[in-house]
Structure formats: structure tokens, C-alpha cells
Amino acid sequence: MKISRQTFLQMGLRMSGVAALAAAAKRVVAAVSKTRWAMAVDTAACARQPNCTKCIAACHQAHNVPTIPDPRHEIRWIAKVTFDQAFRGQEDEYSPLRAAPAMVLCNHCDDPACVRVCPTQATFKREDGIVAMDFHRCIGCRYCMAACPYGSRSFNWSDPRPYIHNPIPEFPTRTKGVVEKCSFCSERLGAGRPPACVESCPEKALVFGNVADPGSPIRQLLGARRHIRRKPEAGTGPEVYYIV
């Protein structure tokens, strides 16, 4: 069969039309069944126990995070920092948030800078919004650490194993030369459990849920209470909300 130039072009147009339709259908399906994990921190509830570090202990135990005494080599998945460190640029002098340290962790941004710069796609964004890491692929270039506006990432300058005192075998450790950060407990979510920090908080100050679902408790909380986010001007769309 001989194909004329006209039929060839028509065939090409039809095929690209089908591909565009398929892509649109995929987007519709994704929009309907969307999950977008996010966290809200009830700062007033958190401030009731300013010296509490249960969330940090639970997270670091669950993920074999080493306790390294040298602050330059410290590994942190979740931490408590001062108002000025957490909300740089927020100049509210009399903000109630100044009363107690702020709980900070990876913001699992909508448009994460770390994912953009990672040369090996070791850091990637999952369908449910979690900014996840594949430690197998991390080459330790630390571009993500430079890109992250929140300092949520830590680098293993030495073998972390000697600093992990009671390792739990179910979760791997990391090696020297690998970056790590909070994973929103994706391994626990997969098993239907809430993140370790949320579970351990004695004041129930951490609310975790699906913000894509208008009926979810976190959406209702965010709809009812005033809240701020860390450095929204960075344009990354952080998904950890601080209720004022």
C-alpha cells in the first residue's frame, strides 16, 4: 500500500490526538482519587509541654536515626527549634508562636526544590504528595541540601551505625555519604498506621491527614483555624501547617 503525504500527516495527527486524550483521562482519574498527605501542628497544644521531645524520640527510634554528639554532623528528621529559626522573615514580634520552640520536619512540598535538583532521582515525589527518598540511589552530592529552603536534610559524614544505640531491624540504617530526611513515615502509612511522631504526641498536637479530601479532620481544622506555613514565599508549597 502506498501512503501519500496527506494520509501520513493525518495518521500522525490522529495518533497524537489519542495520546492527548489518554493523558487527559489519566489526569481526571488522578484528580478524582487524590490523596495529599499533610500535617498540621497545633502550636498551642505543643507549647503546653515545651520540654517534651517524645515525637523526636519516637521518630528517631523508628527510623534508626543516629544520635551524633557533634552538632556539625547531627542527623535530624524532626526537631524543635526557636521561632526565629523556624519562621525566618516572619517579624511578628508578639506572635504567640514565640512562646515555645516550634516542631519542624520536612515540609513535603508541592513543588519540592530538592526533587528538582537531584541528579539521580534518589529524591522523588510520590503520587500521594510525599517527597520520598531512595537511599540506594543517593550519591551524596548534597544538591538537595543546598536547594531545600528549610534545612530539613542531613548528611551522613561518617558511618552512622556506631551512633545508633538500639537499632530496630525492620528499618534500614544509612551509610556514610548518604543524605536523609523525614519520610512522613511512608512505610507506616503503607501498613495503615499514622506517622510515629503523630502517634507519640501526648498532647495530640500533630494532626496528619489527606488535605485533598474536604471532609478530612485536617481540612476541617485548617478551615476553622488560622495557620501559617514556613517560608511560603519560597514558592515550594510546604504542606506542614502551623495553627496559630
Next chain:
Amino acid sequence: MRDRGLIWSGLALFLAFLTLPVWHNLSAHVTAKGPEPVLPKTQKQCVAPVEFMKSSHMSLLLDWRDSALREGSRDYTTADGRHYQISLTSTCLTECHGAKADFCDRCHTYAAVSPPCWDCHLDRSPR
């Protein structure tokens, strides 16, 4: 024929040199035996046929890694319909193979390979 002694001793030296590997193996107790991994006592069937696991367990583990981390799916269905949680430590070691020293290490040491799995993944037995 005055060089008879020299010739015979040279021959003997040459033969000794030629058979050096034999003597070395005998003195070092090298045998032709293969590795002897400790097989699971309770389970009889792995997640795939034994021959496949022997030749391709590394590819299967890489597929497991991508499935668990990239696709977020931690459930593995075998060809004959059994389900397993995708986890090196919690499934392979805990449910069947016990300590890595008795199973993984036996063949890896024999084959002189050192896969980096255990740089991060933990053995059941505390270090």
C-alpha cells in the same frame, strides 16, 4: 653421563614446581565442595522456584526495592498466588532464612562477592 645427578635433581625440581598447586591445596585443606547454606527448617518453598532464586535472586531483590520504594507497593504475589510483604529483613530473614551469616554469607563468601545490602539493611541478630 657425568651430569646425571644434575639432570635428575633438575627434573625433580621441575616436577615439584609443576605440581605446586596440588601441594598447596592439600596443605590448605582446599576441597572441591561447594558452599553449604543453612536451609530454612519450617518453609519448603521460596517466593520463586529454587533454580530461579539461585541464578536471579539479586534481580528479584532489585525489583522488590523498586516496587516498595517507587511504587509504594509492599505486597508481593508469587506465581502460585501466595502473598509476601516486601522486606529483606522482615520477610526473607525473619520468616525463613534466619541469620544472614548462615545463608547469604555462605555463598557470597564462596563466590567472593560482597553485595552492599548489609551496609544499611540490618541482620536480625544484634550487632
